[in-house]
Amino acid sequence: MKIRPFWVFVRRxxxxxxxxxxxxxxLTGSLLAFYKELDGVIxxxxxxxxHGRTLLNFDALIKNADDLIAPQASVQSLWASSAAVHFSVSPRQNExxxxxxxLNYDQLILDPYTGGELGRRWGAISEG
Structure with a gap:
């Protein structure tokens, strides 16, 4: 009957x-709920x-993004807010x-008011 204490120990x-x-x-997963706020702080x-400016339309933003990354990459998708426009990009084939x-980045971030580049980065925590 000494087997029961062993299994109690293992289970505990x-x-x-x-x-x-x-x-x-x-705890770490709950941080994903605050991804946008944490990214803004970091x-x-x-x-x-x-500052009272009007947002550019998506066509102008996509054209600016294409001009900035051509011919090495192409825009795949975008997600926008009033603070930044994030473009997901993928590499093109060299002819x-x-x-x-x-590429050393897979995201291009543009100013939604001027279309200017704010930065480039690789990966996002929201994608795992």
């Missing part, structure tokens, strides 16, 4: 280990204030070498 420390893991996952240079261009 397994559950404690899982609890620590789940607390860490829960990267204030990638966001602008309106001379038939190989894909190497």
């Amino acid at each position: 420390y397994t559950v404690l280990g899982m609890t620590v893991f789940l607390v860490v996952v829960g 990267n204030p240079h990638l966001y602008v204030e309106a 001379q070498t038939s190989q894909t261009f190497e």
